Amino acid sequence: MKKLSRREFLARSTAGTVAAAALSRSPVAFAAPPDSPNDRLQLGIIGVGARVQSGLMEAAQAVPGVEIVGVCDAYRGRVQRAIARTSGRAKDYGDWKALLADPSIDAVIVATPDHWHRTHVVEALRAGKHVYVEKPMTLVIEDGAPMIAAAKASGRVLQVGSQGMSSKIEETGRDIVRSGKLGKVTMIRATYNRNTRSGAWLYPIPPDANEQTVDWAAFLGPAPKRPFSLERFFRWRAYWDYSGGIATDLFVHLLTSIHFLMDAKMPARVTAMGQNYLHQGTHEVPDTVNAVLEYPEGFTVNLSSTFNNEASAESGYEVLGKEAALIFREGQMVLKPENAIEGNHWVVSSWPEALEKAYYDDPKIKAEERPDTWPPRVRTRSEVYGEDGQDATFVHMARFFDSVRQHKPAVEDAVMGHHAAAAAHMVNLSLRQRRPLDWNFATETVT
């Protein structure tokens, strides 16, 4: 029997996958292992916007054996620029259905606005492609289950793109948490603050954008019908139809990192408040959000973000344990041991003098409360960790292709992506309904 070339094999197994997925939801076997770990993988990209052109393309091109062969987008200018970034080698497929129909494409990046993620991911998996989808995985909680099911049924890799968890710092942080060095962690504080127009997603609109160069129907897709709007097209994060604003754009990064670090899945209870104080003319979504999330693992997370001041560091989070804290801020991680000293003098000094004296003569109290009587000792210092080398986006992308080639589960799989996004959606549901919400772990729904 003639040995199939890898390309022929993938083409056939892709066709088989589509048929199997259409007939039943039973798992479909992976394609045979590639001829060698360096075998070429043909990559297509659905949505070549800012994220793709300022990071993902370069990251994918840095992976040996990966070639970007096809793109599609709803704005012509971005297609042209993306093709130029492949030195003219990638083809413009015109639309995503044509790109997915090409059996020579092994994997796709989905980096469209959030309202498209479910359709693009499910259809790509049905077409037998491996998928790297940008965060947040979903626009609404209900998107999660069909995406997870499609990944399972296809046997293909679905990886979500919250790259922070692929940084060396977070990996090291997770080891520290697991080692027990922090003691019991009961509280995590996370912030994401900004104060610029671009920070609030009011990006400049390309001067050549108009009804000829922008495919409005392709952008809208599953979203409600609306008249043509360049603001909506280029600043979609400000509108509920396409985005969940601060919670799904920013908190979802923090939540993924927190879930990764703490081996946590979902908050059991979420309560949040949010207001649009200064951006009513341009944003439907709030510009200030505060949320509290309780986890069954026994800790609480405070999330807060405003677009109206960035005096406190722009973003970061603090994992607060009984013995030490881990503080992630500005690309660094600081392990800060607790050096708590008992201090009751202000209370005991109100006692009768003899009782105060007797209290402080007790050797146990001296050991706990009287640093001036202690033998000299070195105070435990903070440890500061930085990171050199490839940036987390490169590592996250390389891990995706590693999973594809080695048939390994994705580092950030559909379930993890779904849960991080679902926690963010609970923040929005709570602030919009003005009530606390519970997560039902059995049904994976909100009550």
Ligand SMILES: NC(=O)c1ccc[n+]([C@@H]2O[C@H](COP(=O)([O-])OP(=O)(O)OC[C@H]3O[C@@H](n4cnc5c(N)ncnc54)[C@H](O)[C@@H]3O)[C@@H](O)[C@H]2O)c1
């Ligand atoms: N991981 C990160 O750090 C990070 C950073 C930025 C953005 N993102 C995510 O990446 C995704 C894209 O964000 P962005 O900032 O690049 O937005 P963007 O608007 O710059 O890019 C989205 C692109 O999708 C195109 N598009 C819309 N509908 C389409 C369709 N039906 N078919 C093909 N193309 C279509 C648009 O024309 C646009 O060019 C979002 O989900 C966002 O949350 C992640």
